[in-house]
Amino acid sequence: MPAPASILPPQPETIYTKPTYSNTRGGKTYKPTHQGLLRVEFTPPADGQDGEAYSSRLVVDKDIPPNTVVTFLNNLSSGTKAYSSVQYGVSPHEHFELNSDLLFMNHSCEPTVYLDISSRDPTKWHVRTTSRGLRAGEDVTFFYPSTEWDMAQGFDCSCGTSTCLGHISGAKHLSLEQLESRGYVNEHIRTLKSRQTSNGHI
Numbered sequence: 001m002p003a004p005a006s007i008l009p010p011q012p013e014t015i016y017t018k019p020t021y022s023n024t025r026g027g028k029t030y031k032p033t034h035q036g037l038l039r040v041e042f043t044p045p046a047d048g049q050d051g052e053a054y055s056s057r058l059v060v061d062k063d064i065p066p067n068t069v070v071t072f073l074n075n076l077s078s079g080t081k082a083y084s085s086v087q088y089g090v091s092p093h094e095h096f097e098l099n100s101d102l103l104f105m106n107h108s109c110e111p112t113v114y115l116d117i118s119s120r121d122p123t124k125w126h127v128r129t130t131s132r133g134l135r136a137g138e139d140v141t142f143f144y145p146s147t148e149w150d151m152a153q154g155f156d157c158s159c160g161t162s163t164c165l166g167h168i169s170g171a172k173h174l175s176l177e178q179l180e181s182r183g184y185v186n187e188h189i190r191t192l193k194s195r196q197t198s199n200g201h202i
């Protein structure tokens with residue numbers, strides 16, 4: 001059966017070129033997509049190591065109060081499940097690509113923001129601070145299972161928080177209690193959780 005039509009365009013309005021370690025050093029070609037608000041940082045690679053490996057993060061440039069919209073999502077395009085995609089509906093076809101520096105939001109088991117994509121209107125989708133707010137220079141992180149049901153690529157989490165869950169592979173593999181204790185849970189994940197039987201099947 002063909003996938004249902006997406007509520008998002010197949011291509012972004014503006015082509016997004018991912019920053020890299022080399023083009024963020026000295027700012028030669030890197031143009032932040034959220035200038036003055038968010039920037040991508042890379043940890044310098046150890047001698048002889050690949051500088052583009054996992055060492056990137058998204059950092060906020062200014063203080064943002066608690067429970068406040070940091071930015072609305074724009075330039076989105078429909079996509080298929082990948083390490084870079086975000087799931088927005090119960091169907092495994094409902095994924096989108098961020099096509100902005102928001103791609104560099106890492107996962108944390110104690111996130112600094114929520115990715116709120118529960119509305120059926122994508123123009124309302126946004127990144128919002130938690131009840132702690134954000135301090136300039138802090139990492140912008142969200143709890144990946146708040147949007148992802150069964151991730152394309154799980155990973156061993158390196159968030160380093162005291163409540164770290166270890167291996168992260170999506171909401172399918174966590175209890176509702178574990179999800180809710182991390183803050184905001186998107187509606188499609190709540191729906192999928194309510195359909196899940198005790199043996200883990202939908």
Ligand SMILES: C[S@@+](CC[C@H](N)C(=O)[O-])C[C@H]1O[C@@H](n2cnc3c(N)ncnc32)[C@H](O)[C@@H]1O
Pocket residue numbers: 053054055056057083084085103104105106107108153155156157158159
């Ligand atoms: C969309 S990327 C996030 C940005 C990523 N740092 C990059 O360079 O593309 C998602 C990937 O980043 C890595 N990642 C994100 N958060 C992580 C965490 N807390 N611990 C370990 N790896 C993480 C995982 O490899 C994951 O598949």
